[in-house]
Amino acid sequence: MGFIIHKEGIVTIIITLVFLALLMGMSVLLNFPFYLKLFNLLLSIVLLAVVIFFFRVPNREVNRDENAILSPADGAIVEIVEEFETEYFNAKKIRISIFMSPLNVHINSYPIDGKVVYVQYHPGKHLVASLPKASKDNEHTTVVQKHSNAEEVLFRQIAGILARRIVCYAKESEFVEQGSEMGIIKFGSRVDIFLPVSAKINVEMGDKVKSKITHLAYF
Numbered sequence: 001m002g003f004i005i006h007k008e009g010i011v012t013i014i015i016t017l018v019f020l021a022l023l024m025g026m027s028v029l030l031n032f033p034f035y036l037k038l039f040n041l042l043l044s045i046v047l048l049a050v051v052i053f054f055f056r057v058p059n060r061e062v063n064r065d066e067n068a069i070l071s072p073a074d075g076a077i078v079e080i081v082e083e084f085e086t087e088y089f090n091a092k093k094i095r096i097s098i099f100m101s102p103l104n105v106h107i108n109s110y111p112i113d114g115k116v117v118y119v120q121y122h123p124g125k126h127l128v129a130s131l132p133k134a135s136k137d138n139e140h141t142t143v144v145q146k147h148s149n150a151e152e153v154l155f156r157q158i159a160g161i162l163a164r165r166i167v168c169y170a171k172e173s174e175f176v177e178q179g180s181e182m183g184i185i186k187f188g189s190r191v192d193i194f195l196p197v198s199a200k201i202n203v204e205m206g207d208k209v210k211s212k213i214t215h216l217a218y219f
Contacts, residue, residue, distance in 0.1 A: 006107060008167055008184050009055025016051045020044040054186075058105060062179030063213045066148075069199065070111045070178055071214040072155050073191040075100040077207045085194050088118055088144055088154055093194040094201065096216055098209060100160075100189050108191060109211045110145060112153055113178045118144035119170045124159075141168045143182065151219055154194040157185050179212040 005013070024044060027037045063070065079097040084090075100106055124139040139159040146152045157166045168183040176182070185191075195201075199217040203209060209216065 003056040006055045068215040071209040074104040114145040114147045143170045156192040158190040160189040
């Protein structure tokens with residue numbers, strides 16, 4: 001399976017290349033011992049590979065199903081709970097939390113076909129994203145989609161301890177297709193999705209899920 005580099009990663013990759021070039025140049029100008037030059041070269045190759053790998057966009061076909069709610073992110077299921085959602089619904093919902101490690105693909109996608117009815121950015125802290133309180137305390141962006149069956153799904157991009165930039169392309173009143181790109185979070189993060197209590201959950205704690213592919217639940 002091939003991949004391309006996400007547009008949000010181009011500047012980061014260029015900055016990394018400049019930094020690594022300066023590091024190697026310093027090694028030569030200061031006449032570092034051969035083993036240090038070799039170490040810097042290997043370190044540069046590894047760092048560049050990690051940055052490129054982070055911003056990869058895998059070639060995936062959307063596992064479409066109009067009755068399914070697709071995972072909006074790659075990662076591991078860390079929570080499945082019923083709770084009272086207060087930002088938009090003011091009602092009890094099922095929350096599924098997906099923790100994205102730095103090794104996961106960090107592109108986020110829309111879980112259903114539907115109209116975007118709500119988009120809101122919230123500045124906040126940068127706690128470890130796997131903590132339950134990170135959902136509300138951390139920097140995050142909330143998006144709500146309305147399905148053709150009138151059900152609404154809320155999902156939240158949450159910044160982590162390393163993530164310092166949330167990119168969200170969602171715009172209110174726009175109709176978007178299931179599996180299309182919604183945004184990206186840089187360097188470690190989490191996505192929460194709030195579903196109707198009537199939804200049939202299709203995943204369990206600890207499951208590994210993939211954006212565009214895994215059916216989290218069904219209406």
